[in-house]
Amino acid sequence: MAGMNTHATPRYRGRFAPTPSGPLHFGSLVAALGSYLDARAAGGEWLLRIEDIDPPRCPEGAADTILAQLEAFGLEWDGEVSWQHRRHAAYQAALERLETLGLAYPCSCSRKQWQSYAVYPGWCRRGVCRPNAPVAWRLRSDLGEHPARFDDRLQGRLEFDPAALGDAVLKRKDALFAYQLAVVVDDAEQGITDVVRGMDLLDNTPWQRQLQRALGYPAPRYLHLPLVVAANGQKLSKQNHAPALATEPAGIRRQLFAALEALSQAPPAALARCPVAEQLAWGIARWSPARLAGAATRPVPQEH
Incomplete structure (x- = not known):
């Protein structure tokens, strides 16, 4: 691809991992573009x-919409698409290993029972409180590294107290696996070396680092991107009804250019009128994560 840095290590494997709860919005585009350019x-x-x-x-059709959006913005991925709904056996095997290690336990407590606490207080760690009730599976936050430490390429060395975050759910009472376990298993099995994602996922990293250590997985490098927010200061999200990305060619070009600006890459104004392929080639050739240090959480461009 034009502008690619051929002197960098070829072992890099990154990923973009959207939840198909609706179409991609401008905040999703910034996250996808940052991980793609890196x-x-x-x-x-x-x-x-x-x-x-x-x-x-x-909802049905949302994943197909996301695939079409990425293609429209020129964000071409390598290999086949991975689908989490096909990987329950891998998640179950990881959960059973964590149980063997004493790091995962069944929990019968409901949110209503511990709503007066900031985080779940671990009542079922030494045995299920209600043996005949449905159970979720939780990760013990009182074991492992304290405090949890990891490096972020933008934030530097970070520390979190796992006890302050609580015992994350690994498998829900309805038998669906939770994000924390699934993402760790998938990143390891796909050989992901670099995770580039939004700052809103930063506080998930201590749980994921604990799981990586327990399961013997290598730790990827992390880069958490500054968030794009709406005019009211809320994070752009599907829950907050962020509008879907443009679909017409002119709108696609404008939004891609705006995403380069949101990543503080300082694209020249003339680039906004260039085709998608030229904008991406420019971004690849001049990608500088160091510029992100000045890209504090910023509002979405007005036309979006």
């Missing part, structure tokens, strides 16, 4: 994973 500028692979582990949240 991978391509490193001469690496960029994989696509559809995180449809929670079917009630994934």
Whole structure:
């Protein structure tokens, strides 16, 4: 691809992993573009994973819409698309291993029972409180590294107290696997070396690092991108009714250019009128994660 840095390590494997709960919006585009540029500028692979582990949240046709949107913006992925709904056996095997290690336990408690606590207080760690009730499976936050430490390419060395975050759910009472377990298993089995994603997922990383250590998985490098927010200061999200990306060619070009601006890559104004392929080639050739340090959480461009 034009502009690719051929001197960087070829072992880089990145990924974009949207949940198909609706079409991509501008915040999704910024996250996808950041991960894409980081991978391509490193001469690496960029994989696509559809995180449809929670079917009630994934309306029919939403995944197809996302695939079409990525193609329209020129964000071509390598290899076949990975689908989480096909990988329950891998998640179950990981959960059973965690149970053997004493790090996962069944929990019968309901949210209503512990609503006066900031996080779940671990009542079922030493035995299920209600043996005949349905159970979820949780990760013990009182074991493992304290505090949890990891490096972020933008934030530097970070520390979190796992006890302050609580015992994450790994498998729900309805037998659906939770994001924390699924993403760790998938990243490891796909050989992901670099995770580039939004800052809203930063506080998920301590749980994921604990799971990676327990399961013997290598730790990817992390880069958490500054968020794009709406005019009211809320994070752009499907829950907050963020509008879908443009579909006409002129709108696609404008939004891709705006995403380069949101990533603080300082594209020249003339680039906004260029075809998608030229904008991406420019972004790959000049990608600089260091510029993100000045890209504090910023509002979405007005036309979006």
